[in-house]
Amino acid sequence: MNKIKTILLILCIVLTSCRTEKKEEKQIVEKELTLLEKVANASGHNNWNKVKELQFTFNVDRDTSHFERTWVWQPKANMVTMISKNDTLTYNRTKVDSISDKANRSFINDKYWFLAPFNLVWDKGSFTEAYSENEIAPISQKPMHKLTIVYGSEGGYTPGDAYDFYFGDDYLVKEWAFRRGNKPEPSLVSTWEDYIEKGGLKMAKMHTNNDGFKLYFTNIEVKTE
Numbered sequence: 001m002n003k004i005k006t007i008l009l010i011l012c013i014v015l016t017s018c019r020t021e022k023k024e025e026k027q028i029v030e031k032e033l034t035l036l037e038k039v040a041n042a043s044g045h046n047n048w049n050k051v052k053e054l055q056f057t058f059n060v061d062r063d064t065s066h067f068e069r070t071w072v073w074q075p076k077a078n079m080v081t082m083i084s085k086n087d088t089l090t091y092n093r094t095k096v097d098s099i100s101d102k103a104n105r106s107f108i109n110d111k112y113w114f115l116a117p118f119n120l121v122w123d124k125g126s127f128t129e130a131y132s133e134n135e136i137a138p139i140s141q142k143p144m145h146k147l148t149i150v151y152g153s154e155g156g157y158t159p160g161d162a163y164d165f166y167f168g169d170d171y172l173v174k175e176w177a178f179r180r181g182n183k184p185e186p187s188l189v190s191t192w193e194d195y196i197e198k199g200g201l202k203m204a205k206m207h208t209n210n211d212g213f214k215l216y217f218t219n220i221e222v223k224t225e
Contacts, residue, residue, distance in 0.1 A: 024119040035131055036120040039147060042171035043117040047200030051075060053223040056203075058110040070219060072108060080107055114203060114217060116163070117173055120149065127151045137175045138167040138189040140216055141223040144168060144175070150182050172202070190215065 033041070040046075057070040070083040081090040082103045091100035093107075112119060129148040135146035144166040153160045164177040164186070172195070177186035190213060196208040200223030209213040 035147065036124060038163065038171045039167060040121045044201035045118045045121055050224040051199060051222060052225050055221040056114055056217050057145060057219040059216050059218060071110060082107065096161045097130060113215060138177055139175050139191055199224045
C-alpha cells in the first residue's frame with residue numbers, strides 16, 4: 001500500500017508540475033506580445049483564423065453626395081466579391097488581372113480603413129515603427145499612446161505613406177492620421193468610433209473629423225467556422 005501511495009503522490013506532483021509549467025508558459029507568451037500584436041488583438045486579430053466570410057459596405061458622405069460599395073470576402077479561399085451601383089465582380093486575390101486590378105485597389109483601400117489594426121500584423125516587415133506616450137491626438141486633443149508606421153518606398157499601391165495610430169490603455173484605436181509620402185503634416189485625420197463586435201472582431205463603424213469628413217461601414221456580417 002505504501003508503494004501505491006508513493007506512486008500516486010509522485011503522479012500528482014508530476015501532473016501539478018506540468019499544469020504549472022503550462023500556465024507559466026502561457027503567461028510568458030502573453031507577456032511577449034509585441035505592441036503591434038497588442039493593438040491588433042484589441043480589435044480581435046487573435047480571432048481572425050476563425051473567420052470564414054466577412055461582409056461590409058464602405059460608405060463616404062461628402063456634402064450632399066453619397067458613395068458606397070459592398071464587399072464579400074472569403075479570406076481562406078482568397079475570394080472577393082465587389083458589389084457597386086453599376087457592377088458586380090468576383091475574383092481571386094492570388095490571380096489579379098487587368099480587369100480585377102482596379103477592384104483590388106479599391107478593396108485594399110476599403111479593407112485598410114475597416115481593419116487597419118490587423119495590418120500591423122499582416123504587413124509586419126514592410127514598414128518601420130515608432131512608439132511614444134502622452135501624445136496629443138489630433139481631433140480630441142487628449143493625450144494618448146501613439147504608434148507610427150512608415151511603409152517602405154517600394155512596392156504596394158501607396159509606397160512611403162505613414163500612419164499615426166492613437167489609442168488608450170486598452171490598445172483600441174481612437175483616432176489616426178494618414179500622411180502621404182511620410183510628410184510632416186497629415187493628409188487626413190479621423191476618429192475611430194462606434195465600435196461593433198461580431199465573430200470576435202471589434203470594428204469601428206464610424207470615422208469623422210472636424211472638416212465634415214464622414215466615412216462609415218454598414219451591413220457588417222462575420223461568419224466563423
